[in-house]
Amino acid sequence: MTRIGVVLMVGSLPLWxxxxxxxxxxxxxxxxxxxxxxxxxxxxxxxWGGAALAGxxxxxxxxxxxRRQPTK
Numbered sequence: 528m529t530r531i532g533v534v535l536m537v538g539s540l541p542l543w544x545x546x547x548x549x550x551x552x553x554x555x556x557x558x559x560x561x562x563x564x565x566x567x568x569x570x571x572x573x574x575w576g577g578a579a580l581a582g583x584x585x586x587x588x589x590x591x592x593x594r595r596q597p598t599k
Contacts, residue, residue, distance in 0.1 A: 528580050528581070529580070529581050529582060529585050531577070531580055531581075532576075532577040532578065532579070532580030532581025532582070532585055533577065533581050533585050533588075533589060534577070535573045535574070535576055535577025535580065535581075536573070536574050536577035536578060536581065536585075536586070536589050537577075537589065538573060538577075539569075539570040539571070539573035539574040539577070540570075542566050542569060542570035542573070543566075543570055545566055546563060546566060546567070549562060549563055549566075
């Protein structure tokens with residue numbers, strides 16, 4: 528379960544990278560808005576669902592990948 532959760536959390540990150548590209552796709556503004564909303568909802572559900580499956584220790588580990596501790 529932990530591996531599935533981590534895969535879901537990491538798998539949600541590429542969805543966020545699609546959002547800046549979305550305005551340049553040749554579809555209507557309404558379709559862009561619906562797509563952006565769907566991407567945000569799916570990415571959030573994937574991340575938090577993965578966090579629930581992985582548990583607190585795995586969430587801390589994944590967060591440490593992009594949050595660095597201040598060095599003294």
